[in-house]
Amino acid sequence: MILYIFSTRFYRYLGLQNYPPREYNPLLSHKENCYRYPFLKSRQQQLCDLGEKIMSVVSSGTKMAIEECQHQFSSQRWNCTTYSNNTSVFGNVLSYKSREKAYVNAITSAGVAYAITKACSRGELNECSCDNKIQRKQAKKNWQWGGCSEDIRFGEKFSRDFVDSIEDIDSVQGLMNVHNNEAGRRIIRSSMQKVCKCHGMSGSCSVRICWMKLSSFRDIGDSLMVRYEGASHVRLGEKKRKKIKKLRPIRIDRKTPNKTELVYLDTSPDYCERNESLSIMGTYDRVCQGLDGCRHLCCHRGFQIRLRDVEEKCKCKFIWCCNVACEICRYKKEEYICN
Amino acid sequence: MAGGVILENLSGKKLFVLVSTLLFCQLACFLIGGLVAPTPSATDMVLASKCLNNNSNPWSYIRGEGKCYSYPSDIYKDNPIPNMMANEIVFTFQIPTPRDGQTLDYSRWQQNLIGVLNFDIEYHIGTIMDRNLEITLDTKLGYRNVGDKDGDWKLFASSVEKRNLDCTSEEKIDGHNYQCGLVPLFELGSLHHDYYLINIRIPVDEENGINFGLGHLKDVWLVVINQNGGFTSVWLYMKTIFFPFIVAIMIWFWNRVHMLARKPVLLERMLMTIGFALTLLNLPVEFLTLYYDMPFMLLLQDIRQGIFYAALLSFWLIFAGEHLMDSQQKNLRTYWKHLSAVAVGCISLFVFDMCERGAQLRNPFYSIWATNTGTNLALSFIILAAISGGMYFLFLSYMIWKVFCNISARRSALPSMSNARRLHYEGSIYRFKFLMIATLLCAALTVIGFILGQASEGHWKWNETNNLNYASAFLVGVYGMWNIYIFALIVLYSPSHKHWPSEIDVNNSSSDTIEFSRLPTEPTEMSSLASFSRKSAFD
Numbered sequence: 001m002i003l004y005i006f007s008t009r010f011y012r013y014l015g016l017q018n019y020p021p022r023e024y025n026p027l028l029s030h031k032e033n034c035y036r037y038p039f040l041k042s043r044q045q046q047l048c049d050l051g052e053k054i055m056s057v058v059s060s061g062t063k064m065a066i067e068e069c070q071h072q073f074s075s076q077r078w079n080c081t082t083y084s085n086n087t088s089v090f091g092n093v094l095s096y097k098s099r100e101k102a103y104v105n106a107i108t109s110a111g112v113a114y115a116i117t118k119a120c121s122r123g124e125l126n127e128c129s130c131d132n133k134i135q136r137k138q139a140k141k142n143w144q145w146g147g148c149s150e151d152i153r154f155g156e157k158f159s160r161d162f163v164d165s166i167e168d169i170d171s172v173q174g175l176m177n178v179h180n181n182e183a184g185r186r187i188i189r190s191s192m193q194k195v196c197k198c199h200g201m202s203g204s205c206s207v208r209i210c211w212m213k214l215s216s217f218r219d220i221g222d223s224l225m226v227r228y229e230g231a232s233h234v235r236l237g238e239k240k241r242k243k244i245k246k247l248r249p250i251r252i253d254r255k256t257p258n259k260t261e262l263v264y265l266d267t268s269p270d271y272c273e274r275n276e277s278l279s280i281m282g283t284y285d286r287v288c289q290g291l292d293g294c295r296h297l298c299c300h301r302g303f304q305i306r307l308r309d310v311e312e313k314c315k316c317k318f319i320w321c322c323n324v325a326c327e328i329c330r331y332k333k334e335e336y337i338c339n
Numbered sequence: 340m341a342g343g344v345i346l347e348n349l350s351g352k353k354l355f356v357l358v359s360t361l362l363f364c365q366l367a368c369f370l371i372g373g374l375v376a377p378t379p380s381a382t383d384m385v386l387a388s389k390c391l392n393n394n395s396n397p398w399s400y401i402r403g404e405g406k407c408y409s410y411p412s413d414i415y416k417d418n419p420i421p422n423m424m425a426n427e428i429v430f431t432f433q434i435p436t437p438r439d440g441q442t443l444d445y446s447r448w449q450q451n452l453i454g455v456l457n458f459d460i461e462y463h464i465g466t467i468m469d470r471n472l473e474i475t476l477d478t479k480l481g482y483r484n485v486g487d488k489d490g491d492w493k494l495f496a497s498s499v500e501k502r503n504l505d506c507t508s509e510e511k512i513d514g515h516n517y518q519c520g521l522v523p524l525f526e527l528g529s530l531h532h533d534y535y536l537i538n539i540r541i542p543v544d545e546e547n548g549i550n551f552g553l554g555h556l557k558d559v560w561l562v563v564i565n566q567n568g569g570f571t572s573v574w575l576y577m578k579t580i581f582f583p584f585i586v587a588i589m590i591w592f593w594n595r596v597h598m599l600a601r602k603p604v605l606l607e608r609m610l611m612t613i614g615f616a617l618t619l620l621n622l623p624v625e626f627l628t629l630y631y632d633m634p635f636m637l638l639l640q641d642i643r644q645g646i647f648y649a650a651l652l653s654f655w656l657i658f659a660g661e662h663l664m665d666s667q668q669k670n671l672r673t674y675w676k677h678l679s680a681v682a683v684g685c686i687s688l689f690v691f692d693m694c695e696r697g698a699q700l701r702n703p704f705y706s707i708w709a710t711n712t713g714t715n716l717a718l719s720f721i722i723l724a725a726i727s728g729g730m731y732f733l734f735l736s737y738m739i740w741k742v743f744c745n746i747s748a749r750r751s752a753l754p755s756m757s758n759a760r761r762l763h764y765e766g767s768i769y770r771f772k773f774l775m776i777a778t779l780l781c782a783a784l785t786v787i788g789f790i791l792g793q794a795s796e797g798h799w800k801w802n803e804t805n806n807l808n809y810a811s812a813f814l815v816g817v818y819g820m821w822n823i824y825i826f827a828l829i830v831l832y833s834p835s836h837k838h839w840p841s842e843i844d845v846n847n848s849s850s851d852t853i854e855f856s857r858l859p860t861e862p863t864e865m866s867s868l869a870s871f872s873r874k875s876a877f878d
Contacts, residue, residue: 071514121386121560123401123436130438139439144446145569147381148438197521199380199453199564201644202692206789207814209564211382213457216516317466320425320543320553 011166012089012108013039015062016082019055030055043165047158050127054116057125058162061115065108068221072103075293077271077283080104091279097173097265103228105177106184106262109163110220113185117155117214128154150212152192156185172236172265175247179263186260187223191215224262231262272299286338298338306335346773346831347766357830361823365816368577368823372815373808376573380566387430387539387559396490398481399429399538402442403489407431425543425550432537432561444485444533447629448568451637454524454537459558460517462508468517468554472504475549477540478704480525482532492536496525498704506554517554521562525703528637528696529628530565537561570811575623577815581822582621588826589614592833599834605670606661609654610829616650617825619643638696642689649685651821652731653678655778659738662771663745677734684727691720742771770832781824788813 014021024033034040034048034055048055066089069080078100083091094101120128130139130148142148163181167174192212200206234257237248247263248256257263269275274282288294294303310333313326349357390399390407399407409431435443445452456476460468477499481492506517524537539559543550593611596603603611620643628636656677671678691707694717698705707713746768753761791809 118386120436121384122388123385123433124388126437126440128436128438139441140443143435143438143443144448146377146567147565148383151384195457195521195562197453197455197562197564202641202688203695207379207810209378209380209382211384211562213560214384216459216461216514218514219516316463318463318553318555320541320550320556 010089011039011041011044011058011162012062012066012104014055014059015064015066015108015111016084016089017059018063019059020052021059041166044162047162047165051125053119054125054127054158057115057119058112061111061113062108063111064115064217065111068111068217069104069107071218072107072221072225073100075289075297077297077299078268078280079286081279081281083279093269093278093280096269096278097176098268099228099231099262099264100268102176102180102231102262102264103224105180106187106224106227107221108184109159109181110184110188110224111217112163113152113155113159114188114214114217114220115155116158117151117188120151120154121214127158129157152189152212152214156189159185170245172245172247175236175245176234176263176265179247179257179259183227183260183262184224187220187227188214190260191219191223227260227262231264232257233267234263234265272301283338288336288338294336294338301339303336303338306337308333308335343766343835344770344832345835346770348835349831357827361827365820365823368819369812369816371573371577372819373812375569376808376811376815377567377569378808379570379810379814380564383435383563383565385432385434385436385561385563387432387561390429390431392427392429392540398479398490398492398536399431400490400492400536401431401433402437405490426540428540430539430541430559432539434535434537434561434563445530445535445565446568447530448571449530450566450571450625450628452525452527452530452535453564454526455562455564456502456522456524456539457560457562458504458506458519458522458556459560460506460519460553461555461557462511462513462515462517463555464511464513466554468506469552470505470507472506472552474502474504474522474541474553476500476502476524477542478524479538480703481536481538483534483536485533495532495535496703498702500524500704500706500709502706502709516557523706523708524561526637526696526699527703528634528699529632531628531632531634571625573811573815574818575625577818578621578623578625581819582618582623585614585618585621585822585826588829589618592829595833595836598836605657606832607834609657610832613647613650613654613825614829616647617822620647621822634700638692638700641692641696645685645689645692647821649681652681656681656731656735656738658771658774659735659742662742662767663738677731677738680727680730680734684724684731687720687723687727691717691724694720739775746771773831774828777824777827781820784820785817788817 020033021037021039023037023039025036028036030052031049034045037045037048040048066080066082070082073080078093080100081091081093082089088094090104094104116125116128119125128151130143131153139148160182164178167177167181169175169178189212192214194210195213196208196210198205198208200208232254233250234247235250237246238244246256269278269280271280272283274280274284283297283299286297288297288303309330311328311330312333314329316324316326319325346354388401388407388409390401390409393399393407396405396407401407401409407429435445437443479497480495482495483492502522504522505520508515508517541550541553541556543553545551589611592607592614596607624639625636627633633639653674657671657674660674660677694713695705695707698707707717749764750768753764756764791813
């Protein structure tokens with residue numbers, strides 16, 4: 001039982017609140033706090049020790065990931081429900097090694113990598129590395145000679161170090177999580193767009209330089225959602241002689257999933273009915289959209305149409321800077337609500 | 340009787356040794372570029388920190404003592420501060436960004452700095468942004484050196500700039516970003532200082548419609564492009580090595596020409612000109628930038644390259660013209676029509692360059708493309724240059740075609756000629772063909788290299804796996820190639836002092852000797868080109 005509790009304490013808890021978390025003791029130093037946080041495991045505590053700034057970046061990345069998950073799943077039966085009083089964040093529902101768990105792992109690992117990458121670009125973190133082909137002892141000389149690697153490389157590296165460290169790769173669940181974490185990170189790279197600029201003689205294209213532009217996190221959430229829908233159902237395939245553990249598709253006619261695809265081991269539980277022990281809310285009283293959407297979301301139980309008079313902000317205009325000017329519109333709104 | 344150039348009198352073995360040595364040098368250039376030098380330039384993506392304007396400090400900076408308070412993320416969402424003015428928000432870029440726990444500083448080996456802005460604007464239904472928006476940026480560029488205090492930023496330039504922002508939204512879904520074009524911000528021709536700071540404000544003025552249509556601006560990225568220090572050093576050492584060789588070969592060539600009893604002919608003067616242009620390009624003045632602030636380096640580099648290309652293009656024209664087998668006495672004036680195409684092209688490019696990079700000397704934020712009139716002006720110069728380039732190639736192709744026509748006409752008559760005349764004709768044809776092959780080879784290599792370079796830059800993955808650095812190999816290789824090409828030209832086309840091997844034959848053949856002696860009595864060493872054209876007139 002004790003073991004069980006330990007395994008449900010997740011760094012994702014950082015994403016439920018602003019940094020510093022509730023567990024932060026202002027009387028202690030940052031370092032001491034790091035080693036006391038119950039939601040961090042040993043390697044993560046060491047990484048936390050790198051600095052307060054990097055922890056707040058991890059926290060904001062996780063937060064962004066959870067928000068993105070909730071946005072993407074807003075019309076799904078499971079809507080990425082979080083429990084703020086619980087360090088396992090999503091409740092027991094993720095004890096199933098389901099598609100949803102795969103998505104959550106991928107998006108949080110991507111969120112951490114994304115946030116770290118942005119922080120490096122902002123010049124907020126001193127830790128961002130400059131590994132490049134030519135390895136020299138001094139980062140400064142290295143950079144002056146041939147420039148640095150893109151920030152995304154450090155983001156991925158840090159995320160790999162931080163997020164994957166809690167997984168046990170000898171277990172099948174660990175294999176699945178590590179695979180999905182990596183898939184999430186790779187999505188960032190594959191959704192980047194190439195931008196080029198010419199700067200040769202008189203600005204001509206005799207010399208051209210290209211770089212990759214980070215896309216918005218919404219794009220990453222979207223692409224991961226596509227991967228979620230096409231996730232592969234896998235099992236542990238062991239080669240007896242070499243003792244190499246590998247995930248193989250359950251159906252023999254499918255090819256082995258590549259590194260950017262999501263994998264899951266268990267079929268998802270029934271999200272339609274309320275289930276306290278699994279922390280599933282059920283889809284009763286959920287607002288749905290469109291006929292097809294409602295049929296799916298309400299698990300064929302049917303839905304009610306509720307007419308409401310609403311006052312909502314509408315025709316909003318963003319006025320640079322920092323002001324959103326909206327009109328208030330009154331109208332009757334039809335809401336579909338699941339039975 | 341002596342005549343001809345070295346190329347004609349060189350034995351096959353010697354020519355083979357010379358050409359293979361030069362080809363080996365060429366290969367060495369490619370390999371040095373590909374294996375030793377890093378990529379020509381590096382980019383750094385810097386994300387703006389949004390600082391709150393502090394009236395007591397003219398500069399907003401994000402690292403070091405006295406740093407500003409910066410918003411962690413979205414200004415709209417997280418900190419809805421009412422009545423906050425747009426002027427209060429300063430987008431701050433402090434470059435270079437720290438790495439591996441070290442504070443980096445720019446080295447003068449990195450030569451130049453180009454800044455490009457990229458805006459992340461979120462799409463919202465109901466707040467559609469215009470496709471072409473004119474934005475006004477209040478920009479300030481400051482610098483600081485190692486040893487200065489953290490807050491001791493000195494003003495480098497400041498300006499209020501208008502730029503066109505071209506944003507489209509394909510998906511039209513809430514929360515997605517617009518696809519916005521790049522906005523060029525500044526170009527620094529010298530990277531003299533250690534740290535730079537860019538403060539940008541985007542003021543809003545409803546009455547004058549300044550920045551009014553801007554959407555939900557989430558982030559501003561600054562992409563800084565600088566030349567790599569490693570590339571600069573490889574490039575400079577290449578120049579330093581080539582420089583004395585070309586100078587030496589020019590002195591050798593000029594001495595040889597002056598040993599003759601006649602005055603130098605047009606083609607020899609052209610060879611000297613092109614040698615001078617190349618020496619100018621080779622002169623490693625960039626070493627001075629390591630000690631002095633020379634913001635005009637980008638412009639100077641363009642001018643030096645321009646002079647070299649103009650000389651090269653004129654040389655080809657005149658070379659083809661001198662091998663036309665007609666009777667005219669030629670000087671530079673004969674070619675004025677053809678050369679004016681080169682001149683017009685080069686001058687219009689020079690004017691364009693002066694308007695862009697020349698004006699940037701005064702204001703690094705200036706861009707000729709920022710305004711519509713400027714764009715039209717720039718485009719008209721470039722179109723003019725393109726037209727004269729086209730004219731030039733028409734002229735050149737026409738001349739080469741004519742030379743080939745003449746060659747085939749003469750060739751049929753060759754067997755019936757006496758030895759001496761045949762040797763003159765054959766020599767001329769051989770010289771022309773050799774240059775044609777060498778030039779076509781160089782041009783083809785340049786074009787292939789250029790295309791491959793563009794393709795390799797286009798493939799993101801190539802960079803990660805390949806040890807050979809393609810872009811540098813191309814640049815260094817092509818630079819070396821034109822040096823070797825000019826070197827070979829000067830060596831092979833310098834006048835030969837050797838006697839014709841068939842002198843006895845010539846004297847023995849009766850009719851031809853008479854014909855030769857009837858030629859205007861000019862110095863015997865007269866370049867066979869000229870004698871050739873004369874002779875063809877007698878035919």
